[in-house]
Amino acid sequence: MTLPSSATPATGPLRVGVVGVGVMGADHARRVATRIANATLVAIADPDTGRAQGLADALGGGVRVVADPMELIADDGVDAVLLASPGSVHPEQLLACIERGTPVLCEKPLTMDSDSSLQVIAAERAAGRPLVQVGFMRRFDPEYARLKQLLDSRRWGRTLLLHQTHRNLSVPNPHFRSEMIVRDSLVHEVDCARWLLGEEIASVQVISPTPTSHALEGVVDPQVSIFRMASGAVVTNEVFVNSRTGYEVRCEAVAETGSAIIGRPASGIYTTHVDPDGGEGSWGGGIDPDYRTRFERAYDIEVQAWVDATRRGGLVGPTSWDGYASTVVCTAGMESLATGRPVEVTLAPSTESARAD
Incomplete structure (x- = not known):
């Protein structure tokens, strides 16, 4: 612009x-x-x-x-x-x-x-x-940028589903709470969903599986959230901040006649595990330790x-409107975390002429 x-x-x-x-x-x-x-x-x-x-x-x-x-x-x-x-x-x-x-x-x-x-x-x-x-x-990450171009081309028709995975090695902050997973981590998935699909999130639901034994007392980790987009497309998100394996961010887009996955460091069978002898988590070639390494190029x-x-x-790049929209979605997500129910997302009328796309 x-x-x-x-x-x-x-x-x-x-x-x-x-x-x-x-x-x-x-x-x-x-x-x-x-x-x-x-x-x-x-x-x-x-x-x-x-x-x-x-x-x-x-x-x-x-x-x-x-x-x-x-x-x-x-x-x-x-x-x-x-x-x-x-x-x-x-x-x-x-x-x-x-x-x-x-x-x-x-x-x-x-x-x-x-x-x-x-x-x-x-x-x-x-x-x-x-x-x-x-x-x-992530909008500047080369893999995400290529996926955006692919989805925008409509080569495979409409995009129906996104599956997003966001895992951290651990959270050292002793004051970390469940809501921070939504506000500080899921916020990236919120922006990616809006940007990749080119539309707003209509509702969000946060589901709480049995917490990992590595989570702090009272912290719900991992969390699974579901976004229903304005078009009816669905986005599933896993955020797991104490995975113990490393920093992993992946995204799979499923369209009408094709699909694409980004964020996989290897082809074939892909597993992550903790070394029983006390070493770092690995897949055979190592896993990025944190976001600064995974997204350094971005x-x-x-x-x-x-x-x-x-x-x-x-x-x-992302504008103040994108920041506002993500804040509104995460606020709805924190409400859903507390109730377990889907929460509708309501944005203020936008007159912004410089929204990023």
């Missing part, structure tokens, strides 16, 4: 500031500093200034470190912001970026609730141009595309 003429294309490297240097933010900071063309990491903001300074020093110095994200956002030396802070503080930070006309790549979730997401959308509309890209990186493509589009005065 192209922004109005008020958005002036950059003539030099994009000066990027990163807010939040936890696992994901630190990974992005390294990415911008070392692997992204036509971009320069100029600033990092994190309340833990010691950790932030250590990262800045490791990247060769010259990167400003501040404790207050709002100070970074207000810095005239920052052209664009990569937001990797907790979702609870996204509304304030996003609105500050929009007020200044600063493009922002926001890691999911856009916000934690639908009302604040709608405030972000309204602020963008008032500003006259879209500024927010949401970090649903993250690189995502951030490079964001930088390139921003320098042109444009925007590419």
Whole structure:
């Protein structure tokens, strides 16, 4: 998409500031500093200034470190912001970026609730141009991109089913709860379903199998969810955050005259297991340990595309509307988790002209 003429294309490297240097933010900071063309990491903001300074020093110095994200956002030396802070503080930070006309790549979730997401959308509309890209990186993964092209071609007719699998090795967070599986993990399946099928989710149901013995007390893990799409297509999702085997993300699309699977590292019989001698889970060739390894290429493509589009005065990728829609679906999913019943998804009327497809 192209922004109005008020958005002036950059003539030099994009000066990027990163807010939040936890696992994901630190990974992005390294990415911008070392692997992204036509971009320069100029600033990092994190309340833990010691950790932030250590990262800045490791990247060769010259990167400003501040404790207050709002100070970074207000810095005239920052052209664009990569937001990797907790979702609870996204509304304030996003609105500050929009007020200044600063493009922002926001890691999911856009916000934690639908009302604040709608405030972000309204602020963008008032500003006259879209500024927010949401970090649903699977859209940039080469396998997912090829699957999207295949399904859009209608070569095999209408897509009737998607089967999505999302497994993590383990969750070290002692405060992790069942709802976080829906809000923080299933959210990716929500976006993939909407994007791959090109339509909205009409209802969601979360089913609770017997929990694994590796789950924390009271945590429902794994979870199986069912999306019914606006067209009547059905999407099944397995999210298992304590699989003990590694990080696995797969998707199978079933159309009228064909099917396709992505995310399988080997052909033939595919099994995963835990080494009885205490080693890592394996399939014979190893399983990715976490999302940073599995989707490293997708993250690189995502951030490079964001930088390139921003320098042109444009925007590419999932929009604030996509972030809002995913938040609404996950909120319905958490309600279904509590009741076991299907919950209808109701979105606000959309007048957004720049929805990603």
